[in-house]
Amino acid sequence: MGVFTMPSLGADMEAGVLVEWLKAPGDAVDHGDIIAVVETDKGAIEVEVFEGGTIGELLVEAGEKVPVGAELARINGMVGTAQKPELASAPAPKPGPEPMRAEPKLGEPRTPTGATPKSLRASPAARRLAEEHGVDLETVTGTGPDGAIQRTDVEAATTQLDENAAPDLAPMRRAIAAAMKRSKREIPHYYLTHSFDISSATRWLAEYNSERPPPQRLLLGALLLKATALALSEFPEFNGFFGEDGFTPSEAIHLGSAISIRGGGLAAPAIRDTNTLSLPDLMVRLRDLVARTRRGQFRSSEISDPTATVSSLGERGVESLLPVIYPPQVAIVGFGSATRRPWAVKDTLAIRPVLSASLAGDHRANDGHRGALLLRRIEALLNEPETL
Amino acid sequence: MTELTYREAIRGAIRKAMLADHRVFLMGEDVGRYGGCYGVSKGLLDEFGPERIRDTPLSESAFTGAGIGAAMGGMRPIVEIMTCNFSLLSLDQVMNNAATIRHMSGGQFHVPVVIRMATGGGRQLAAQHSHSLEGWYAHIPGIRVLAPATVEDAAGMLGPALDDPDPVLIFENALLYNHSEDVNEPVEVDIDHAVVRRAGKDLTLVTYGGSLGKTLAAADELGTDGISTEVIDLRVLRPLDDVTILTSLAKTRRCVIVDEGWRSGSLAAEIMARIVEQSFWNLDAPLARVCSEEVPVPYAAHLEQAALPSVAKIVAAGRAVMGR
Numbered sequence: 001m002g003v004f005t006m007p008s009l010g011a012d013m014e015a016g017v018l019v020e021w022l023k024a025p026g027d028a029v030d031h032g033d034i035i036a037v038v039e040t041d042k043g044a045i046e047v048e049v050f051e052g053g054t055i056g057e058l059l060v061e062a063g064e065k066v067p068v069g070a071e072l073a074r075i076n077g078m079v080g081t082a083q084k085p086e087l088a089s090a091p092a093p094k095p096g097p098e099p100m101r102a103e104p105k106l107g108e109p110r111t112p113t114g115a116t117p118k119s120l121r122a123s124p125a126a127r128r129l130a131e132e133h134g135v136d137l138e139t140v141t142g143t144g145p146d147g148a149i150q151r152t153d154v155e156a157a158t159t160q161l162d163e164n165a166a167p168d169l170a171p172m173r174r175a176i177a178a179a180m181k182r183s184k185r186e187i188p189h190y191y192l193t194h195s196f197d198i199s200s201a202t203r204w205l206a207e208y209n210s211e212r213p214p215p216q217r218l219l220l221g222a223l224l225l226k227a228t229a230l231a232l233s234e235f236p237e238f239n240g241f242f243g244e245d246g247f248t249p250s251e252a253i254h255l256g257s258a259i260s261i262r263g264g265g266l267a268a269p270a271i272r273d274t275n276t277l278s279l280p281d282l283m284v285r286l287r288d289l290v291a292r293t294r295r296g297q298f299r300s301s302e303i304s305d306p307t308a309t310v311s312s313l314g315e316r317g318v319e320s321l322l323p324v325i326y327p328p329q330v331a332i333v334g335f336g337s338a339t340r341r342p343w344a345v346k347d348t349l350a351i352r353p354v355l356s357a358s359l360a361g362d363h364r365a366n367d368g369h370r371g372a373l374l375l376r377r378i379e380a381l382l383n384e385p386e387t388l
Numbered sequence: 389m390t391e392l393t394y395r396e397a398i399r400g401a402i403r404k405a406m407l408a409d410h411r412v413f414l415m416g417e418d419v420g421r422y423g424g425c426y427g428v429s430k431g432l433l434d435e436f437g438p439e440r441i442r443d444t445p446l447s448e449s450a451f452t453g454a455g456i457g458a459a460m461g462g463m464r465p466i467v468e469i470m471t472c473n474f475s476l477l478s479l480d481q482v483m484n485n486a487a488t489i490r491h492m493s494g495g496q497f498h499v500p501v502v503i504r505m506a507t508g509g510g511r512q513l514a515a516q517h518s519h520s521l522e523g524w525y526a527h528i529p530g531i532r533v534l535a536p537a538t539v540e541d542a543a544g545m546l547g548p549a550l551d552d553p554d555p556v557l558i559f560e561n562a563l564l565y566n567h568s569e570d571v572n573e574p575v576e577v578d579i580d581h582a583v584v585r586r587a588g589k590d591l592t593l594v595t596y597g598g599s600l601g602k603t604l605a606a607a608d609e610l611g612t613d614g615i616s617t618e619v620i621d622l623r624v625l626r627p628l629d630d631v632t633i634l635t636s637l638a639k640t641r642r643c644v645i646v647d648e649g650w651r652s653g654s655l656a657a658e659i660m661a662r663i664v665e666q667s668f669w670n671l672d673a674p675l676a677r678v679c680s681e682e683v684p685v686p687y688a689a690h691l692e693q694a695a696l697p698s699v700a701k702i703v704a705a706g707r708a709v710m711g712r
Contacts, residue, residue, distance in 0.1 A: 011425045123641070123671055123672040123673060124668050124669050124670070124671045124672075125641050125669065125670050125671055125672045126672065127668045128671075143672060143711065144672065144673060144710075144711040145674075145708065145709070145710075145711035146711075147671070148711070150641075150673070150711075151672050152643060364660075
């Protein structure tokens with residue numbers, strides 16, 4: 001028998017409110033199933049279990065606030081604890097380096113829209129509408145035969161979304177304040193910026209997209225994520241967590257994406273194993289993640305374990321940004337808006353799309369020399385977009 | 389506005405065609421002195437004489453072949469076959485001659501023959517007189533297959549069928565002959581399009597011929613459940629009018645097909661295939677169909693009724709598709 005405990009959904013989390021049980025005693029659960037919803041300062045987060053078994057006793061009732069590590073449920077047939085032991089045995093960890101590192105197995109994708117698990121019954125019409133509106137079908141209640149999700153159910157869900165479009169941002173603001181205050185208090189930041197010509201990438205992107213319908217097109221943001229993830233694989237001192245015992249690099253690269261939320265919120269959930277995803281897969285995940293994040297629906301694993309973060313201003317931003325590291329991470333890469341600039345090409349002047357990339361590094365874990373090489377490497381990768 | 393039976397409507401259409409064009413004549417078993425096995429041609433022998441209303445020997449292959457030959461020779465024959473069950477004896481003529489000659493002669497010959505026959509069950513005539521084989525004929529390229537389901541279509545389809553330079557088969561559901569409706573004359577109908585007989589927004593029922601009445605009754609019953617049901621009458625079984633079906637599906641996203649033919653390899657199966665090929669992303673529920681049970685149609689009344697599509701079966705299928 002195992003115990004399922006209140007997970008740590010970020011270094012600054014001390015306690016969470018169990019909002020809802022999605023499983024009842026006797027229900028079989030499998031690796032990756034979402035079994036509860038927990039309210040934190042970041043919003044309501046769906047919590048996954050990482051080992052299979054049968055739900056035994058529920059130890060906490062909906063509505064109760066319990067510290068991180070507190071036992072929530074017993075799960076029969078599960079070995080050990082649902083979370084990593086160090087978390088389970090730490091009832092109220094101090095803001096520290098240990099992310100939740102319960103690993104979903106590779107090759108078990110995490111349900112981007114359009115690749116829903118077998119048990120989900122949704123009609124083709126419903127699936128198409130859900131994809132168009134970025135609705136996660138797992139959040140929709142079906143009213144068709146055998147509970148199948150039909151188009152009208154998705155329509156109802158999108159209307160609800162509009163109604164719920166403004167999640168309560170006050171707790172999120174507090175979470176941002178706590179994390180950023182800690183970052184600037186504890187982390188000795190240094191900053192590097194580097195501007196370069198990205199015409200190779202934009203040209204390649206235009207050609208790639210011209211042959212594809214809008215849902216299959218790529219955005220520059222996906223290329224930036226992939227290039228950063230690949231570059232980080234060669235610079236391990238920028239990818240990982242800084243804790244009480246110093247820096248621990250992470251083998252996996254789970255890049256967080258800073259996503260702004262209408263009305264003034266911000267979250268940076270991760271796309272797991274960013275460096276291993278193909279560009280089309282990465283784009284699908286990114287769309288799904290952005291849509292869900294703007295509704296305040298991200299999963300525990302997405303929010304708890306980014307190993308580094310990318311903050312990209314997109315098309316409507318300004319030239320450059322100097323981002324702030326999200327603890328316990330040790331680096332954040334920022335991308336300004338690509339802008340057309342006069343640019344020296346050999347001995348003549350040309351007009352080129354120019355992108356400003358910046359790096360904020362934690363000087364306890366890494367240094368500016370290697371940081372500069374990291375930014376150069378990102379540039380080189382973006383110059384060969386077909387290899388991404 | 390005149391009230392006509394389906395039988396009278398066809399008789400009127402034959403008469404009108406014969407008066408308008410001296411090349412038109414009718415031949416078949418018992419069409420003359422007996423007046424047709426379903427009474428369609430009663431009185432025509434007296435009016436037009438034995439040269440143009442011709443009784444034939446009991447050989448479907450021979451008189452269908454003669455009709456095809458006459459058509460190639462410039463005439464406009466109407467061949468009546470008692471029921472589609474016996475038409476199998478003439479299938480060789482229809483398939484190997486009527487449907488192919490235009491193509492095999494490089495367009496030098498065309499075959500403007502019209503072949504009418506009764507179809508369908510429900511009259512306790514047992515397995516050799518009760519089948520619905522129009523779906524088989526709808527498989528054959530080179531012919532047009534019509535299924536008039538209303539008195540208006542019965543009155544209006546023969547004219548354009550005779551005008552068609554290629555062979556046209558008309559399937560008349562035998563239960564419809566006594567059915568009467570008010571008809572506005574002159575009747576003008578096309579033989580290209582399906583038609584929406586009842587508009588709705590939740591569910592499309594696709595049917596044709598003898599099943600139209602049952603389907604409309606089922607749509608009324610589904611309506612009392614709050615299911616807004618659209619009914620499409622195919623009218624033309626070959627070539628199928630995909631556009632009308634797909635337009636309806638784009639609105640309702642759910643479809644039940646009602647076809648008195650057997651289920652396997654049926655016209656209903658073809659329609660389902662086309663919907664899935666062309667409208668998959670519009671679907672909100674699995675497609676369903678109500679067909680005849682896969683047995684030779686039984687003689688005993690209760691077994692026969694159980695084997696054929698019924699209002700209750702259509703309603704049940706419609707509810708199931710709607711998740712009710």
